[in-house]
Amino acid sequence: MTSANGEAVLKVNNLSVEYETPRGMLRAADGVSFELRPGQRFGLVGESGSGKTTTALALMRLTQLPGRIVDGEVLLDGVDLLGLSENEMREVRLAQISYVPQGAMNSLNPVIKVGNQIANGFKDHLDSISRSEISERIVEVLRSVGLDPAVSRMYPHELSGGMKQRVAIAIAVSLGPKVIIADEPTSALDVVVQREVMLTLRKLQEEIGAAVLIVGHDMGLMAQFASHVGVMYAGKLVEVGQVLDIFDDPFHPYTRALIASLPSTSRRHRLTGIPGLPPALLELPGGCSFNPRCDSVMEICRSADPSYDQIREGRWTSCHLYAEAAT
Amino acid sequence: MSAVLEADHLTRVFSRGLFNKVENVAVNDISLRVDDDNPSITVIAGESGSGKTTLASMLLGFMRPTRGEIRYRGRDIHSLKGDDWREFRRNVQPIFQDPFEVFNPVYRVDRILTQPAQLYGIADSEDEAHEMVEDALRQVGLRPAETLRRFPHQLSGGQRQRITVARAFLLKPKVIVADEPVSMIDASLRATVLESLRALKTELGISIIYITHDLTTAYQVGDSIYVLYRGSVVEAGNVENVVQQPSHPYTQLLMGSIPVPDPRVPWGDDLSPISSGDQRDVAVTGCAFAPRCPHAFDRCEDDPPHYRLDDDRAVKCFLYEDRPITDLESMLSKNTTSPI
Ligand SMILES: Nc1ncnc2c1ncn2[C@@H]1O[C@H](COP(=O)(O)OP(=O)(O)OP(=O)(O)O)[C@@H](O)[C@H]1O
Ligand SMILES: Nc1ncnc2c1ncn2[C@@H]1O[C@H](COP(=O)(O)OP(=O)(O)OP(=O)(O)O)[C@@H](O)[C@H]1O
Numbered sequence: 280m281t282s283a284n285g286e287a288v289l290k291v292n293n294l295s296v297e298y299e300t301p302r303g304m305l306r307a308a309d310g311v312s313f314e315l316r317p318g319q320r321f322g323l324v325g326e327s328g329s330g331k332t333t334t335a336l337a338l339m340r341l342t343q344l345p346g347r348i349v350d351g352e353v354l355l356d357g358v359d360l361l362g363l364s365e366n367e368m369r370e371v372r373l374a375q376i377s378y379v380p381q382g383a384m385n386s387l388n389p390v391i392k393v394g395n396q397i398a399n400g401f402k403d404h405l406d407s408i409s410r411s412e413i414s415e416r417i418v419e420v421l422r423s424v425g426l427d428p429a430v431s432r433m434y435p436h437e438l439s440g441g442m443k444q445r446v447a448i449a450i451a452v453s454l455g456p457k458v459i460i461a462d463e464p465t466s467a468l469d470v471v472v473q474r475e476v477m478l479t480l481r482k483l484q485e486e487i488g489a490a491v492l493i494v495g496h497d498m499g500l501m502a503q504f505a506s507h508v509g510v511m512y513a514g515k516l517v518e519v520g521q522v523l524d525i526f527d528d529p530f531h532p533y534t535r536a537l538i539a540s541l542p543s544t545s546r547r548h549r550l551t552g553i554p555g556l557p558p559a560l561l562e563l564p565g566g567c568s569f570n571p572r573c574d575s576v577m578e579i580c581r582s583a584d585p586s587y588d589q590i591r592e593g594r595w596t597s598c599h600l601y602a603e604a605a606t
Numbered sequence: 607m608s609a610v611l612e613a614d615h616l617t618r619v620f621s622r623g624l625f626n627k628v629e630n631v632a633v634n635d636i637s638l639r640v641d642d643d644n645p646s647i648t649v650i651a652g653e654s655g656s657g658k659t660t661l662a663s664m665l666l667g668f669m670r671p672t673r674g675e676i677r678y679r680g681r682d683i684h685s686l687k688g689d690d691w692r693e694f695r696r697n698v699q700p701i702f703q704d705p706f707e708v709f710n711p712v713y714r715v716d717r718i719l720t721q722p723a724q725l726y727g728i729a730d731s732e733d734e735a736h737e738m739v740e741d742a743l744r745q746v747g748l749r750p751a752e753t754l755r756r757f758p759h760q761l762s763g764g765q766r767q768r769i770t771v772a773r774a775f776l777l778k779p780k781v782i783v784a785d786e787p788v789s790m791i792d793a794s795l796r797a798t799v800l801e802s803l804r805a806l807k808t809e810l811g812i813s814i815i816y817i818t819h820d821l822t823t824a825y826q827v828g829d830s831i832y833v834l835y836r837g838s839v840v841e842a843g844n845v846e847n848v849v850q851q852p853s854h855p856y857t858q859l860l861m862g863s864i865p866v867p868d869p870r871v872p873w874g875d876d877l878s879p880i881s882s883g884d885q886r887d888v889a890v891t892g893c894a895f896a897p898r899c900p901h902a903f904d905r906c907e908d909d910p911p912h913y914r915l916d917d918d919r920a921v922k923c924f925l926y927e928d929r930p931i932t933d934l935e936s937m938l939s940k941n942t943t944s945p946i
């Protein structure tokens with residue numbers, strides 16, 4: 280799935296994650312494959328429970344029991360992270376691939392000053408760094424996210440939500456990783472602060488040339504921030520493409536319905552949601568998981584699982600409507 | 607027209623610090639009214655910390671105003687007792703921003719919903735109550751079979767939020783005060799829930815006070831809108847006008863910050879870079895927005911501006927000094943329901 284322009288920095292092949300539940304094994308990520316090239320901003324969207332966080336955590340090897348990565352590869356510059364020892368993985372995290380968790384504002388340690396939380400990353404990963412160098416680097420990263428260096432002496436509870444989110448981003452970029460994964464980085468913030476935080480993230484990402492995977496369900500945010508979009512439904516990636524292509528010409532009926540349900544500020548209209556409900560992962564319908572809600576459903580959709588195919592250069596989808604177009 | 611609920615010059619002040627008391631005016635002199643025979647959706651919009659939840663808590667009778675009065679059918683709610691208080695409680699219902707804390711954690715959804723249906727005498731029998739509960743759940747896109755036997759902590763945030771919406775469906779109050787009712791619901795379901803809020807108004811004649819920082823959803827469902835900045839209304843009017851032609855620089859900032867779901871529309875490129883919030887402790891003598899306003903001039907720092915513009919829009923900003931003063935009170939009592 281490599282494309283002509285540049286080598287992928289992260290390649291995810293057939294990644295599957297299961298949770299053990301009292302009622303059986305629940306497959307929350309099912310054969311997810313995609314790739315990120317340097318400088319790309321990849322938006323992973325899908326409704327609540329579709330497996331976005333599960334996928335993001337697995338990429339970081341942070342899956343916790345009862346969850347287990349049951350299959351797949353996560354290649355970072357060709358090295359399969361799933362094959363590394365826990366110690367080797369610790370070296371890679373933050374320095375090469377970093378994570379801003381869902382609800383990151385609340386993930387800061389409440390009893391440690393902001394500066395010390397940033398310093399921990401430097402101490403863990405840079406052996407010969409001196410105290411004065413650490414102080415300089417802290418000032419530098421705080422400035423880079425638009426915060427006053429004085430913030431380093433403050434505790435998280437002394438900061439607003441937007442400031443805490445900037446700190447979480449500062450930590451994630453502090454060692455100049457190749458890949459940054461951010462799970463719903465602004466869903467708890469209001470629109471004004473959201474825009475400021477996202478523009479800051481974009482500026483930093485461009486400066487260090489990192490690839491970003493951003494998880495969310497706000498298609499507006501994706502339209503503005505992402506260069507590429509991947510749509511998840513019931514644990515599967517059902518469509519991937521460049522942001523303009525996804526919005527101009529969505530292939531998968533779920534993506535189409537998602538885009539049609541978006542409210543606009545230029546015109547008042549009746550809002551139409553996607554009919555039906557998201558499926559329970561333990562009782563998926565046979566065939567394509569979207570078939571009970573799909574407006575284009577065909578006979579084959581109820582019996583056979585559609586394969587995930589490249590329909591055009593850089594456009595992937597899994598839907599029987601495109602079976603013939605697959606290359 | 608008779609008012610079900612009226613807020614008359616509400617102000618709420620919080621003070622911090624034991625010795626050097628710092629006063630935080632969370633809600634500053636806000637009036638609004640909801641009419642009985644003219645159901646409407648009134649939007650209260652503003653950024654985080656602008657006073658939206660404080661206003662909602664006062665309207666619901668959960669918090670007393672520092673100054674001003676809330677009247678239910680003409681009577682100060684804090685003077686109501688017994689059956690009168692019960693009637694107010696039943697007819698003015700909340701949908702909360704953070705539904706985590708609302709429900710009794712040891713009751714299953716089943717009980718949470720059936721109990722009020724029986725308590726308020728909405729259902730005649732237990733069977734009828736169950737039927738109504740299942741209907742209400744389906745209205746908000748939840749599967750009764752999967753939901754009823756669960757405890758609140760076994761539901762996702764978005765699911766809990768929809769349970770409170772279902773509860774409102776069930777009780778059919780006169781007024782619903784909905785504080786960020788769709789903030790935890792994803793885009794595909796949001797449309798469904800917002801459509802059901804609109805149905806509450808058009809089909810059941812329920813008025814809604816819709817509190818949000820998201821002007822997109824406000825625009826889709828609202829009739830009139832109040833834009834709040836640090837506790838004060840800075841712009842008020844018909845939703846169509848305010849969203850299409852935001853006049854206060856703060857409303858303009860809110861509108862420009864919306865990430866439009868179209869990659870070809872730039873994201874607020876015309877916004878000036880001075881927009882950063884967190885100016886909470888700056889003392890305000892003039893316009894509260896002046897420290898962040900790209901158009902601020904000397905005048906703005908000195909005294910607070912009046913409401914101006916025209917008969918159906920009020921903007922609190924010195925840029926409109928040449929426009930006539932708007933009488934907010936008479937604007938409020940006018941019919942602002944728009945035709946969709
Ligand atoms: N620890 C767990 N044990 C069992 N099931 C889990 C666990 N964590 C997640 N799941 C299930 O896995 C599925 C995917 O969850 P995940 O958190 O990845 O969704 P998401 O797309 O990130 O949703 P959201 O938008 O709500 O954050 C859901 O059905 C969820 O209930
Ligand atoms: N119980 C309280 N005690 C002291 N101060 C309070 C209290 N509740 C709110 N405040 C303050 O009042 C102001 C308004 O807060 P409020 O919660 O009403 O804002 P909001 O508009 O609902 O914000 P959000 O969008 O974040 O929910 C804030 O400065 C807040 O810190």
Ligand code: SF4
Nearest residue numbers: 567570573580598599
């Ligand atoms: S495979 Fe069939 S059911 Fe699934 S999305 Fe495509 S058309 Fe609809």
Ligand SMILES: [Mg+2]
Nearest residue numbers: 331332333381
């Ligand atoms: Mg998630």
Ligand SMILES: [Mg+2]
Nearest residue numbers: 658659660703
């Ligand atoms: Mg609030």
